[in-house]
Amino acid sequence: MVFNFRVFKKQSPNGKLTMYLGKRDFVDHISGVEPIDGVLKIDNEYQDRQIFGQVVCSFRYGREEDEVMGLNFQKDLYLASEKIYPPPEKSTNTKLQDRLIKKLGENCYPFTFTLPPSAPASVTLQPGQEDEGQPCGVNYYVKIFVGDSETDRSHKRGTVTMAIRKVQYAPSKQGRQPCTVVRKDFMLSPGELELEVTLDKQLYHHGEQIVVNICVRNNSNKVVKKIKAMVQQGVDVVLFQNGQYRTSVASMETQEGCPIQPGSSLQKVVYLLPLLSSNKERRGIALDGHLKKQETNLASTTLLASPEERDAFGIIVSYAVKVKLYLGALGGELAAELPFILMHPKPDGRAKFIHADSQADVELFRQDTVDQEVDEDKFE
Template sequence: MVQFKVFKKASPNGKLTIYMGRRDFVDHVSAVDPVDGVVVIDPSYLQGRRIFGQLVCSFRYGREEDEVMGLNFQKDLYLACEQIYPPKEDTEPTKLQERLIKKLGANSYAFTFKMPEQAPPSITIQPGRDDEGKPCGVEYYIKVYVGDNAEDRSHKRSTVQLNVRRIQFAPSKSGRQPTTIVRKDFLMSPGELELEVSLDKQLYYHNEKIAINATIRNHSNKTVKKIKAAVQQSVDICLFSGGQYRSNVASVETQEGCPVTPGSALQKVLYLTPTLSSNMDRRGIALDGHLKNIHTNLASSTLLANPENRDIFGMVISYTVKVKLYLGAMGGEVTAELPFVLMHPKPDMRALMRSDSQAQVEAFRSESMGASVDQD
């Protein structure tokens, strides 16, 4: 028996209830899925007032426990604000909204928010074990409330807030195979030490093994004693100038094939798999934004339509492979870096939406059919 799910959340006084068919909305780089759902209201509670809805992007860039002396490390950006009830005449519900309204009754009304193309993806910065309060990162939520006008201060008992996610999937086409050559000469040495590094592809999916091909050609009088490879995650906080943080999320160190003496060469393949499971205790690692009861992973690479046009509230995630040769205390090091993309594969959205639209509506028809409603 198939278990279907529709997301539901009610206000504390039970007078407003949100129903949504999904909480993940895809950023396709060139366009973003609209945020849609249905709200059911108790008309006797309104007494001439209206229902308003907002789509909010909340950016926390500092720990909540450090907010003293009036400091506030959270900024909320209101991306959209719409009147839901009384409904506007030009409001045209989607097929899923039409079916939900038909099932939920006459006191249900559709809402749709357009998410700006330049808004950042959902990201959570992993807190430390002793950290308290909300973690740093970017999150989105829908807020529906009762008021006389959109600027009215909402009351907690008659307000519903439901978190949603903005996510990105891997592009359909991968870029060129990453490769680089680093040559270093040394004082009092007639030749160079050459390090060539390449990856088998540019785009990797989460939990996929990365093959790092390293070739060392030693034309110098130095000796390579050790090789280290690491996957480095970079978090660029756009709000700050120079606010970039780097963390190694996977690494391997080897002396196999070493020492690489003057006049010799070595070709080696190193394997790394960056995963959250191996970084569970690492404070400051960026994760994909997560919702209740949804397991997450390392943050996906951020795709930007224009790298120069970054949202000030965003965090841009990127990954590089770093290979380092150790030449001993007197010889120093030789380092090569290669960028790559780490993301989830893009699902078949048409098939997914076709199956989900009907399944989500069927969830209301009968509990005996295995339907379920997730109450956040």
């Protein structure tokens, strides 16, 4: 039988343990997360040892260079753990595991981990140019080690780890078209100023222009001098009570059509394009979790089943378009906001929340990029 798919391989420093994974991105479907399935190949010298596997969520919430006097700004959460060897008496292998075991031969043992649905998404906060060490954010890795128990301290030479990501993809259906109307009246002045903002849709993919329709109706005696529109990224570091902040990741300012005199109106369309390339120097911007030496992008919107299910060690990302009308020093300003979703589309042919059960499903394990610290094997 000839089959063609790509796997990721990582070996412990002493060469006694070798981990194989079919992919490194595992999709969160809100109701559940794709299982992490792989195979461990053990050297003959380790046949009398116990081997354990774990999935670790590493949450760094402070700069590494500030860790002095015993301070530690990193929490490691063990979200899944099991004994891989000696193997359990009964186990059901996935198609990928069966094919790897057949190809690799003896001393191969399958493992499967299941993450809780509320596990936080992989997110990295962009460090400043002067920052050193590991950036803040949420990262995942699979760890397999030799020990006497799951809580035993692992030794580096007998441990193999591989970074993975927990990702979400955009829903298949668009939501309701975002639209809002805000008004402002003025003390001692008759009439009001009205601002209507509409987006052409609710869901955008990374790299897609956002079309903002602006309608201003000036029924007051004030003058609108300029208009500013921006895309704001909201970051909520759940661990901290005051851990919410916003950053503008795309903006434009115009005086075209201004001043808008009393009794006048203006309809205008502006285009905004939020991209990481325009925000390379901005410290603290949330990025999608990424593997070493791979390009990344602005973080995707975090989708939650309900607001109460926020994990305490997670980072929640949201986006909104904000439009401001400037009326001068005495008139103040009028602002309107519209939230929207920014995500990657679901890749073509990606399996649903199931194990691969057919030859066609095995093709889903193809990967376009590989972490440089991982050896890549292609079986044929």
